[in-house]
Amino acid sequence: MSPVLRFTDVACWRGGRLLFEGVSFALDEGEALWVRGPNGSGKSSLIRLAAGLLSPAAGSIASGEAALADESLALDREQSLERALRFWARLDDGTVWLEGALQAFELDHLAQVPVRMLSTGQARRARLARVVASGAPLWLLDEPVNGLDERSIGLLGSAIASHRAAGGAVLAASHVPLPGGEWRTLELHA
């Protein structure tokens, strides 16, 4: 069985600076990896490398279908939350999971509210709901607990746990511990 994500001796070069090199790991089904390290150590770049949005300066990355939740919202402000999420779910063939994703983050009562009216925390949950609705086997989460209250962190934990139980994998960058079961860790140094 091949891993969901594999980094082999990956180096990342950004803005004329070597962020990290020699990073190797494999992420199997059901596994979760917590990328930690100080600000500027390249956590977000590692997530973007895994997403294929950046190319590595050296080494190779093998990954399948992935869903990404990063700093940006990427939902049409003028549409209702449900319709904005449905746009992406359609592209992902994930409309069947949309209802469940909204419920998983207790957003179902906000489904008809325009995205621009959502609070910061609600918007943070909305971008996580998009990841759940994608149905992708690999979740890439960049600082997923930022801006979440305690209850929402619990929701994220159960979403991650059920994703892993279903054979999914998670790669998350965070400077605080993450919920959702046991995490392997990968330490990046500044």
Place this chain on the structure above:
Amino acid sequence: MIGPLAWREARRAVGAAAWLPVVFFLLVATLIPFAVGPDVRLLARIGAGALWVAALTAALLPIERLMEPDRADGVLDQLALRGASGEEIAVAKILGHWLTFGPLLMLASLPGAALLGLDGDALGRALLTLAIGTPALAALAVAVASLTAGLRGGGALGGLLLLPFAVPLLIFGASAATVGGGQALKLEAATALFILVGAPFVAGAALRALRT
């Protein structure tokens, strides 16, 4: 992926300011008679060219909202993650943008032609040249929007970038709209085709460069 993306683009334009270029177009067409005086024969002679100048300036307005908001909001990243190439995104944007730009502009040419005193035949010729030229204007706007996305003052820079590339269209389009402009019409169509085919590749390369 192109279908839903083009549809999203058109929907967003209608929700935002699709009418703005049209109003701008009419405004420019209104200014010409004020500037050159109400001489009907003179206006009829320069009318088609004036319509084209108006169309060209109207094409500058949407540049700012074509790519930059989607870049800033991570939409382009999410699309790339789903395997959309920059060229695909560009084609979808051109299609969606033209749908809310070209037909509206041609519709606005009717009152525009009246303001400039164009007769029915002249209006018909102008509409034909606009039908051929506006897809190329939309393609140029998307390419320039991709090139200037993420830059401060990208909108103004976009205008400076777009206008020189649109000059051949303006020359052939305006002269094709005059009596006996058959040859110019062919040249306009060739120019428009060249721009339409080339723009997605320029935009695609610009979008890829944006990510690094």
